[in-house]
Amino acid sequence: MNQRPEIREEELHAFIDGELDTAERGRIEAIVEGNSWLHDRVTRYRADKARLVALYGGGTSEPLPEAWLQRIETATAPRRWRPQTWGIAALAASFVLVFVGLFAWRDFIRPVRGDVVADALAVRAGAVQPDSVIAADSTKAVAAEARVMTAVLDARVKAPDLSRLGYRLAGINVYSEPARAFELRYAAPDGQTFTLYLRRSSGTPRFDQFKQDGLRVCIWQDDVVGMVMAGNVSVAEMQRLASLAYTGLTL
Amino acid sequence: MVGSRQEWFGKALIAQLPALRRYARALTGNTALADDLVQDCIERALRQWEGLRDLQRLASWLRSILHNLYIDELRRSRSRGHEEEVTEMADDLALSTPAQDGTTAIDFVRAMGRLSVEHRQVLLLVGLENKNYRDVADELGIPIGTVMSRLARGRERLRNALEGERPAQVRPIEIREMRQ
Numbered sequence: 162m163n164q165r166p167e168i169r170e171e172e173l174h175a176f177i178d179g180e181l182d183t184a185e186r187g188r189i190e191a192i193v194e195g196n197s198w199l200h201d202r203v204t205r206y207r208a209d210k211a212r213l214v215a216l217y218g219g220g221t222s223e224p225l226p227e228a229w230l231q232r233i234e235t236a237t238a239p240r241r242w243r244p245q246t247w248g249i250a251a252l253a254a255s256f257v258l259v260f261v262g263l264f265a266w267r268d269f270i271r272p273v274r275g276d277v278v279a280d281a282l283a284v285r286a287g288a289v290q291p292d293s294v295i296a297a298d299s300t301k302a303v304a305a306e307a308r309v310m311t312a313v314l315d316a317r318v319k320a321p322d323l324s325r326l327g328y329r330l331a332g333i334n335v336y337s338e339p340a341r342a343f344e345l346r347y348a349a350p351d352g353q354t355f356t357l358y359l360r361r362s363s364g365t366p367r368f369d370q371f372k373q374d375g376l377r378v379c380i381w382q383d384d385v386v387g388m389v390m391a392g393n394v395s396v397a398e399m400q401r402l403a404s405l406a407y408t409g410l411t412l
Numbered sequence: 413m414v415g416s417r418q419e420w421f422g423k424a425l426i427a428q429l430p431a432l433r434r435y436a437r438a439l440t441g442n443t444a445l446a447d448d449l450v451q452d453c454i455e456r457a458l459r460q461w462e463g464l465r466d467l468q469r470l471a472s473w474l475r476s477i478l479h480n481l482y483i484d485e486l487r488r489s490r491s492r493g494h495e496e497e498v499t500e501m502a503d504d505l506a507l508s509t510p511a512q513d514g515t516t517a518i519d520f521v522r523a524m525g526r527l528s529v530e531h532r533q534v535l536l537l538v539g540l541e542n543k544n545y546r547d548v549a550d551e552l553g554i555p556i557g558t559v560m561s562r563l564a565r566g567r568e569r570l571r572n573a574l575e576g577e578r579p580a581q582v583r584p585i586e587i588r589e590m591r592q
Contacts, residue, residue: 171560174567178538180545206567209520209574213539216517217438225429226447229454236458237422366423383420400468408465411417 168192168199177206278380281358281389282373284336284344291334291344306333306343313341314361316385320345321357321409326401328355355392357406362387370399379403386410421461424470425454431541432474438536439482441525449485453478472551479533486529515574523573531566534559 168189175181176189193199283289295302307319320330327350334344342360349355367382377399379390388410390403432453436446456477464473515523524532537543537551545563549556 170564170568171557174564175545175560178545178563205571209567209570210539212520213438213535216520217434217536217540223430223433225426225433226451229429229451230426232454233422233425233458237418237425366420383417401466404466404468407467408417 173199173203174206177203177210277358277360277363277382277387278373278378278389280339280342280360281344281356282376282378282391283339284334284342284358285356285376285391286374289336289338292337293335295333295335297330297332303330303333306335309335310343310359313343314359314386318359318386318410321406323347323355323402323405323409326398326405328402349392349394351393353393355394355402356390358389358391359410360387361385370396370403381407421464421467424467425457425461425474428471428474429454431471432478435475435536435541436478436482438524438540439479439529439532441521445485449478449481452481456481472547475537475551479529483529519574523570526573527566527569531562531569534562535566535570538563 172181172185172189173193176186176193179186181189193203280289284291295306297303303320310318310320320333323330328347331346331348331354334346336342336344340360342358345357345359347355347357362382362385364384365382366384367380367387370377370379372378375393376391377394377396379399379402381388381390381403388406390399390406392399392402394402429450433446433450436449436453437443440446440449453474457474460477464470524535527535533552534548537548538545543551545556545559548559552559
């Protein structure tokens with residue numbers, strides 16, 4: 162008690178919040194354990210922290226006001242196209258359909274089968290042979306493929322540019338089995354491969370991130386497109402990639 | 413895809429509302445005011461969401477909007493009877509949360525209400541939202557050292573308020589306070 166070791170107030174709270182490394186935590190813990198006043202103080206701060214959660218943390222199950230939900234659903238519902246827009250779009254769609262021919266038309270009527278994540282990982286693992294492979298250095302071929310993707314996925318899409326995060330498009334694989342799909346292969350900064358598997362949505366919105374087969378996997382599916390990303394990346398890196406990919410997908 | 417992203421935003425926004433409402437109640441100490449703020453926050457988010465580049469930052473973006481709205485509200489209505497409003501909320505809380513250390517839920521909510529908004533904000537992000545210091549610093553756009561000093565001061569003031577502003581006992585160990 163006669164010793165006067167110095168602990169900064171901030172260090173004490175960093176200790177309480179688990180923000181210190183092992184060595185620092187051990188040092189502060191030893192001081193706290195050896196001093197009843199300080200120990201009591203830490204106990205009270207911890208109790209206050211726990212009480213904060215006990216008092217305010219329980220409200221998340223309370224039903225939300227219906228007016229809020231209606232307001233958001235109304236404001237974010239798909240915009241209705243005006244007749245003029247419809248006409249232009251129909252003309253453009255017809256042109257694209259003629260351009261890509263029967264090949265793409267066949268896929269419009271083919272139902273999407275199987276779990277998109279399982280299919281994406283099977284494709285990535287090489288269990289399914291691609292119908293065709295397009296090298297990314299062929300600009301015209303990639304541009305043509307974007308038109309095919311747009312037609313097949315029924316959405317205006319292109320290969321997202323992930324170069325801002327150091328990922329370079331290496332190629333596009335085209336599949337017709339088990340569903341008409343595209344695998345965009347990116348070279349990661351560390352030389353590994355990051356893949357983005359794209360196909361028409363099954364209709365159920367999904368967003369999830371998890372580890373499977375030693376890979377970090379992210380599924381992001383809206384009502385139009387299903388997108389499965391996989392690679393040896395951290396959670397934070399996957400979040401950045403997913404966000405960039407989803408926003409960069411739109412033409 | 414534009415329509416789809418818009419729908420996605422709507423779903424993501426709805427998914428964030430319970431946590432946002434919880435945060436608003438803890439920040440304001442007032443149920444009605446918190447709901448008004450969340451409603452205003454929804455309106456602003458619906459107007460500005462296209463400027464949000466990273467949907468992963470949605471939660472912190474919404475909290476920032478809510479915080480700004482709260483500051484505006486405080487500026488507009490300084491004369492509002494704060495104690496009475498806090499009491500109204502604390503009555504609800506007291507029903508579900510038993511007292512533990514001699515202080516009641518109402519004491520705790522009142523003590524929180526005496527803190528500055530900046531102190532409350534940091535206390536809630538760390539204590540309620542379980543954010544680490546780096547994330548809090550990023551969200552508030554302040555140095556991590558400022559987060560730490562605000563947290564230390566906020567907790568100390570909360571404790572002092574709970575103990576009835578009693579002067580601290582003689583400290584057998586010297587605690588240095590870092591200047592903010």
